[in-house]
Amino acid sequence: MAVPAVxxxxxxxxxxxxxxxxxxxxxxxRLVLGRVAEQLNCSVVPVREAVRRLEAEGLVTxxxxxxxxxxxxxxxxxxxxxxxLSVIEGAATALAAGIIPAADIAAARxxxxxxxxxxxxxxxxxxxxxxxxxxxxxxxxxxxxHILDLVQRGWVRLNxxxxxxxxxxxxxxxxxxxxxxxxxxxxxxxxxxxxxERAARNHRLNTLNAYLNQQQQPPSLL
Amino acid sequence: MAVPAVxxxxxxxxxxxxxxxxxxxxxxxRLVLGRVAEQLNCSVVPVREAVRRLEAEGLVTxxxxxxxxxxxxxxxxxxxxxxxLSVIEGAATALAAGIIPAADIAAARxxxxxxxxxxxxxxxxxxxxxxxxxxxxxxxxxxxxHILDLVQRGWVRLNxxxxxxxxxxxxxxxxxxxxxxxxxxxxxxxxxxxxxERAARNHRLNTLNAYLNQQQQPPSLL
DNA sequence: TCACGATGGATTGTATACGATCAGTGATGA
DNA sequence: TCATCACTGATCGTATACAATCCATCGTGA
Numbered sequence: 001m002a003v004p005a006v007x008x009x010x011x012x013x014x015x016x017x018x019x020x021x022x023x024x025x026x027x028x029x030r031l032v033l034g035r036v037a038e039q040l041n042c043s044v045v046p047v048r049e050a051v052r053r054l055e056a057e058g059l060v061t062x063x064x065x066x067x068x069x070x071x072x073x074x075x076x077x078x079x080x081x082x083x084x085l086s087v088i089e090g091a092a093t094a095l096a097a098g099i100i101p102a103a104d105i106a107a108a109r110x111x112x113x114x115x116x117x118x119x120x121x122x123x124x125x126x127x128x129x130x131x132x133x134x135x136x137x138x139x140x141x142x143x144x145x146h147i148l149d150l151v152q153r154g155w156v157r158l159n160x161x162x163x164x165x166x167x168x169x170x171x172x173x174x175x176x177x178x179x180x181x182x183x184x185x186x187x188x189x190x191x192x193x194x195x196x197e198r199a200a201r202n203h204r205l206n207t208l209n210a211y212l213n214q215q216q217q218p219p220s221l222l
Numbered sequence: 223m224a225v226p227a228v229x230x231x232x233x234x235x236x237x238x239x240x241x242x243x244x245x246x247x248x249x250x251x252r253l254v255l256g257r258v259a260e261q262l263n264c265s266v267v268p269v270r271e272a273v274r275r276l277e278a279e280g281l282v283t284x285x286x287x288x289x290x291x292x293x294x295x296x297x298x299x300x301x302x303x304x305x306x307l308s309v310i311e312g313a314a315t316a317l318a319a320g321i322i323p324a325a326d327i328a329a330a331r332x333x334x335x336x337x338x339x340x341x342x343x344x345x346x347x348x349x350x351x352x353x354x355x356x357x358x359x360x361x362x363x364x365x366x367x368h369i370l371d372l373v374q375r376g377w378v379r380l381n382x383x384x385x386x387x388x389x390x391x392x393x394x395x396x397x398x399x400x401x402x403x404x405x406x407x408x409x410x411x412x413x414x415x416x417x418x419e420r421a422a423r424n425h426r427l428n429t430l431n432a433y434l435n436q437q438q439q440p441p442s443l444l
Numbered sequence: 445t446c447a448c449g450a451t452g453g454a455t456t457g458t459a460t461a462c463g464a465t466c467a468g469t470g471a472t473g474a
Numbered sequence: 475t476c477a478t479c480a481c482t483g484a485t486c487g488t489a490t491a492c493a494a495t496c497c498a499t500c501g502t503g504a
Contacts, residue, residue, distance in 0.1 A: 007487065007488090008487080009487080009488090042488075042489085043488060043489045043490070045487085045488055045489075046487080046488070064495090065494075066495090066496065
């Protein structure tokens with residue numbers, strides 16, 4: 001008989017995670033165990049486990065006897081998540097800098113060039129996808145799996161609580177591309193690791209600040 | 223009827239976490255759902271959820287159809303966990319430095335003085351407890367709850383995978399006390415945050431290095 | 445009209461039951 | 475003697491059932 005290679009609870013987890021990452025599950029959305037179980041054609045028990053795992057990662061909040069809701073786009077939460085990611089990703093990028101293969105640096109440069117080109121005919125979604133990939137290349141060689149894990153969780157969490165900074169602050173894209181090149185130059189020139197770390201951290205903090213400034217000046221003022 | 227304020231799965235989680243933190247559950251120990259359920263006087267379902275959460279935090283490993291085992295004292299794992307904690311705790315300490323009340327700094331100084339006194343009649347367990355408390359004072363005012371959470375998880379994880387560095391490298395205690403004072407001086411003098419961050423990070427990395435050096439020179443050589 | 449309490453549906457929390465899977469043990473045959 | 479295989483006990487994975495709890499709605503009385 002065809003036995004599933006992975007458990008149902010695992011599949012439920014993957015399922016929900018993907019929905020969160022791709023935005024089908026908008027913040028504030030309520031996760032009802034029974035419904036999810038129906039969609040996955042299983043009972044609620046595996047779904048419960050999956051939801052618990054998501055809770056442990058801070059992607060959803062859970063209230064006893066009430067259920068889970070997708071974490072909302074709270075500005076404060078956004079701030080904290082971005083700040084945390086700036087610290088972790090900065091460290092990960094620095095740790096990876098010394099051992100990243102030249103081929104991958106080249107790939108990152110190429111990607112950034114594509115991002116620069118796309119500025120002319122700007123599509124936030126597309127740009128965001130390339131941006132995510134760009135940073136993934138840089139930090140993915142981090143030799144510390146624990147840090148790597150935290151970075152990836154950070155990105156997932158970020159993606160789950162907001163669409164994308166570039167949707168709301170398109171002008172940030174220009175600065176971002178320039179900072180990417182600067183970062184690559186630092187890595188290429190074997191700059192001290194703390195310099196690379198600071199650059200990577202500041203890059204993220206700059207994005208955060210761009211977002212916060214935009215929040216203070218609502219669109220109505222434009 | 224007396225209704226439990228918290229769910230059983232929550233209680234199971236707390237129960238296991240405490241056992242891990244206080245070392246009743248030694249690395250390599252096998253967690254059998256049924257046994258734990260018996261101890262807690264409940265069915266296995268809540269226990270499963272708790273174990274899943276522990277797995278999501280990396281405190282136990284889980285194998286399908288086999289069960290959970292407490293993460294072992296792998297030197298490499300230890301290295302990665304400490305390195306991660308150095309990054310996160312450094313950031314947390316720096317972020318907290320600007321807003322920590324004078325009373326708490328005084329409490330930290332007092333605690334460190336007690337640690338210095340205890341060096342004469344050294345008890346690793348007692349020293350470790352004070353050390354944990356000392357650092358908790360410094361980082362607990364970190365305004366970013368997300369980072370704070372990661373620091374605390376890091377400590378729990380560290381405690382769960384090894385007894386204490388000071389058990390194995392007692393001489394590190396002397397340096398540690400001195401570094402604590404230096405760190406407090408930096409905070410007191412309102413040093414730049416990145417200086418404080420670096421000091422806190424190095425403090426932890428020094429402990430890590432002390433541990434690693436001792437590993438390379440097994441006790442038999444003493 | 446408004447405040448307040450009862451009621452019912454929806455949802456979660458947990459126990460129990462049973463099939464699936466794994467690891468160890470002893471028997472069998474070369 | 476040794477490799478192989480069937481068997482068994484332990485444990486996990488999941489479905490189902492039911493109790494506990496919450497939330498919204500409606501009715502009642504002032």
